[in-house]
Amino acid sequence: MPSESASQFPAAKGALAGVKVLDFGWAIVGSLTGKFLADHGAEVIRVESTSRPDMTRVDRRYSKSSHTSLDDKPWFAHLNSSKYSLSLDLKNPRSREVLDRLIAWADVVNENFTPGTLQRLGLDYDYMKTINPDIIFISGSLFGQTGPLAEEWGIDGTGAAISGRLNLTGWPDRVPVTPSSGIYGDYVVPQMNAVAVVAALAHREKTGRGQYMEASMFEVTTQEITPAVLDWQSNGRLEGRTGNRVVNAAPHGVFPCTGEDRWCAIAVFSDQEWNDFVAAIGNPGWAADARFATLEARKANEDELERLVGEWTSTRDPHDVMAYLQERGVRAAAVQGAEDIIDNDPQLRERGFLQTVEHSVLGPFGHQVPPFRLSATPARLRPAPGMGEHNEYVATELLGMSDPEYIELLLEDVFR
Amino acid sequence: MNKGLLSGARALDLTDETGFVCGKVLTELGIDVIKVERPGGDASRMIPPFHQDIPGVERSLYWKAFNTGKRGITLGIENPRGTEVFRDLVSRVDFVMESFEPGYLERIGLGYEALRAINPKLVVISITPFGQVGPYSHYKGSELIAIAMSGVLNNTGDPDRPPVKESLDSGLFHAGIAGALGGVMAYYHALMSGEGQQVDVSVQEVAASRLTSSILAWDMERVSLTRDGHKSQMGPTSTDWFWECKDGHLFWHMLGGAFGAPANKALSDWMDEYLEENPLREVTDWMKFDKAGIPQEQWDRFADAIRPFFLRFTKDEIREQSLKRGTNATVANDPHDLLESEQLRSRGYWTRLEDPVLGSLEFPKYFFQSRDTENFSLTAAPQVGADNEVVFRDELGLSTEKIDELRSANAI
Known part of the structure; x- marks a missing residue:
């Protein structure tokens, strides 16, 4: 797999070097929050347990992974790069001897259990604050930590439905469609959580004060459709699903190309862009028609316009359409699939979209890099940890336990 | 503050x-x-x-x-x-x-x-x-x-x-x-x-x-995930995520094992109150139900029963029954629903x-x-x-x- 990247320009340290994170994050939102911090240099200790392993440690989709091992799932590897793993049985009372010291050690605590869970374990923010008064604490959830729906649970599809995004996705005459395999909030929310954490770290540098913060998928993703919320208030309009059409452009859509299920996208906004487009496709007779002379006219005759544009694209390869039209100043793209973006896209390759990391079980393969590039302190990925891989390191080196103390806890079955 | x-x-x-x-x-x-x-x-x-x-x-x-x-x-x-x-x-x-x-x-x-x-x-x-x-x-x-x-x-x-x-x-x-x-x-x-x-x-x-699943599918197995309408392909079987109700749409997704068991059973019990034939009854122990292993044919039979069932109800009824029964069905909001949402307001x-x-x-x-x-x-x-x-x-x-x-x- 192609992936040259940041490693050609190694930085001495990541942007978050020296930051210590106690990470109870799980599934996608919690795991990614910690990953963004870890890939940029924070020391992130993931606390987990063999008795309730993360779903991504057992998810065998798209891998030849085993039923028995918790350490060979590429899904987990992608989401947990650069972290340390401490396996700890939170139900064992003596786990508290390790946890209390970790709470004192940490700058940041990350968690996304169902609201109320840490409270029931006696491990909520108020408790942690008694041990570490300036700790920075972030919770992620679906609906928020308070309110009548706080303890309802769900997944990304729930987020799509509640945020209003779903009803804006798809065709006007059909049931709304799943937004891109059902993944959005799961990737947007951890970025917001990480924003909050890093801003709180800077705040603490200046004020000495810690912070309790929480973000919900409901609230973060509802922000995305604010224009529709204002349109309702201002104009009483529910625009709903419009396929690929938008009010201020035509053509604006996805058109057929040669090859099986291959498509290109074309977006023409202003009259100048329309003129450029018409010139690019060789000034066909129909383009001079009054039906297409202005944006208003093109919107009124959009079905016919799309049919004619589709005739032009349908004999061409999607990447050829893109290159040809872009050279002539037209906004155009190939609709790319996984094979295109992983194996063939020279732009993503040059950016180092995937960084090759040597995984202890799976061998070397391309891992997802946080999707932004810091010029002076680029992300550097280390492989995701095996379950409990760093128990001894955390107990003895990080927390300074003596060997007999560590062995005693080991025999008490605390690390499982 | x-x-x-x-x-x-x-x-x-x-x-x-x-x-x-x-x-x-x-x-x-x-x-x-x-x-x-x-x-x-x-x-x-x-x-x-x-x-x-x-x-x-x-x-x-x-x-x-x-x-x-x-x-x-x-x-x-x-x-x-x-x-x-x-x-x-x-x-x-x-x-x-x-x-x-x-x-x-x-x-x-x-x-x-x-x-x-x-x-x-x-x-x-x-x-x-x-x-x-x-x-x-x-x-x-x-x-x-x-x-x-x-x-x-x-x-x-x-x-x-x-x-x-x-x-x-x-x-x-x-x-x-x-x-x-x-x-x-x-x-x-x-x-x-x-x-x-x-x-x-x-x-x-x-x-x-965002495309971890597509990346893994291609990278590990040379499988191209394609668009799947209102469904989602999580593993070999493609299962429905979004459904129509009387006056709108909703999200309901079958999950396996302990995660999904309460909601799956709640929906099945609710359907029992209305339907003579309920294919969800085929599952006797939801705790042991392996969603990833469900054959497409079985899922399609489930979906054929669930689809008309949800169409019996309005958005308000779905909201109310979901909270009461724990079916975990979630209504798709429009902008005015968001402005009125008690959760957001509170x-x-x-x-x-x-x-x-x-x-x-x-x-x-x-x-x-x-x-x-x-x-x-x-x-x-x-x-x-x-x-x-x-x-x-x-x-x-x-x-x-x-x-x-x-x-x-x-x-x-």
């Missing part, structure tokens, strides 16, 4: 719609974000929809949505006199956000290296469709174009129709938040080390970052912002909550050049004559 986490920091926001959200996140962190527009106002002020459907630079609901909390000045940065003022501003701020075509700022002498020479601690956040370098970096983009290239578009839509875009500007929104994350990381690094840097965000790459999510043209409308107040600091949008988006006087005269200390001179040179 104290002001936002990063109050005291300052930023210049030169972005168009590609980068609006980044500045909105920063302003909610308490940063003084000044939107820098060309004289007369940026072209992005003409993005629909408009207040009362009347186009105008102060009427774009799109522009107003994503520029709350910011102040606004006008400045022609290409104009030699404007350049001089801009350089002065750059020396006083912590962040510059921009979304120009890569190379444009270099051409007018304001590229990253030039800005760094003015202010070594500066964080420059650049958000563009494809990123700063590479063979596509000069391609023209938009939401649709960038997500087409990312793989996201290909994964969305009904199999018998072309791929279809998602929601409004999901890719730009996500990229704005990615820019803010890179930006605050770079700011923290500058605080600790004195070293600034450039944050390079590509909308295409940000959108592609958390103080909506806030009324006064705008001289729009009047008083409700906007989202925050991205996240804190017990100790207010990370909120507190003011409506700025009018064109609303803060010119304050910024140029009071903060930069320019004389009235100098300001008049800039005005007559069309720099402000």
